[in-house]
Amino acid sequence: MTKLIVALDVDSLTEAEEAVDKLGGKVTWFKVGKQLFTAEGPAIVKMLKNRGFKVFLDLKFHDIPNTVAQAVKSALSIGADMVNFHATGGSEMMRVAVEKNRPNFPDAELIAVTVLTSSGQSVLDELHLSGTPEEAVLRFAGLAKNAGVDGVVCSAWEIEALKKAYGTEFKVVVPGIRPKGSASDDQKRIMTPRQAAELGADYIVVGRPIMKASDPIASVEAILAELQL
Numbered sequence: 001m002t003k004l005i006v007a008l009d010v011d012s013l014t015e016a017e018e019a020v021d022k023l024g025g026k027v028t029w030f031k032v033g034k035q036l037f038t039a040e041g042p043a044i045v046k047m048l049k050n051r052g053f054k055v056f057l058d059l060k061f062h063d064i065p066n067t068v069a070q071a072v073k074s075a076l077s078i079g080a081d082m083v084n085f086h087a088t089g090g091s092e093m094m095r096v097a098v099e100k101n102r103p104n105f106p107d108a109e110l111i112a113v114t115v116l117t118s119s120g121q122s123v124l125d126e127l128h129l130s131g132t133p134e135e136a137v138l139r140f141a142g143l144a145k146n147a148g149v150d151g152v153v154c155s156a157w158e159i160e161a162l163k164k165a166y167g168t169e170f171k172v173v174v175p176g177i178r179p180k181g182s183a184s185d186d187q188k189r190i191m192t193p194r195q196a197a198e199l200g201a202d203y204i205v206v207g208r209p210i211m212k213a214s215d216p217i218a219s220v221e222a223i224l225a226e227l228q229l
């Protein structure tokens, strides 16, 4: 069963609390990203944990191995259930982050970002990364799996190939989700909630289609209905 993670991409604790008051009855997972965490810090994670929610702290770390491992430790210490770092930080960075934190946080989900869902072929080309987005995602995911990471962030376009290559236990967390008829915004590799669920996404991450909707509760309800296969 595919789970919904709502991206709390707002500016303040007050706005986040308003959204959580509204959606909390229907949603188990919230994502806190750079916009909100930079403004409000750990208080936002603590607020969500005090209310009993699961938290994906999406800070996409990318730094030297020791710095990333310590940052992951800080993220897990304040209560995050899922944290991420860029696979392009390399195998050693990912392995150290996992090895230093797994013993103290055995249930945490440590996730590697592969190719951002806002990137198409032209971004790979300008960065001189070889192959198609799918090939790059598979390559990065292979490094992540060998480093002991629990799964990857990718687009729905790569779910099938990833599950085939690395097994169903290897988690796929999928942003770039757009219900039929909603604007793609800056996302390039998009699919509907239903398509992502059918392909076997473990989690979908949805921000603007819910947070900017005229009726966010109705938007959540429609998305959850699409996830019922």
Ligand SMILES: O=C(O)c1cc(=O)[nH]c(=O)n1[C@@H]1O[C@H](COP(=O)(O)O)[C@@H](O)[C@H]1O
Pocket: 007, 009, 033, 058, 060, 084, 113, 115, 116, 117, 118, 153, 154, 175, 176, 177, 185, 187, 205, 206, 207, 208, 209
């Ligand atoms: O790691 C992420 O969560 C992430 C990775 C990625 O490749 N693409 C991506 O959109 N995200 C995040 O997922 C959310 C998607 O938001 P919407 O495009 O508004 O649904 C944003 O908070 C992004 O930061």
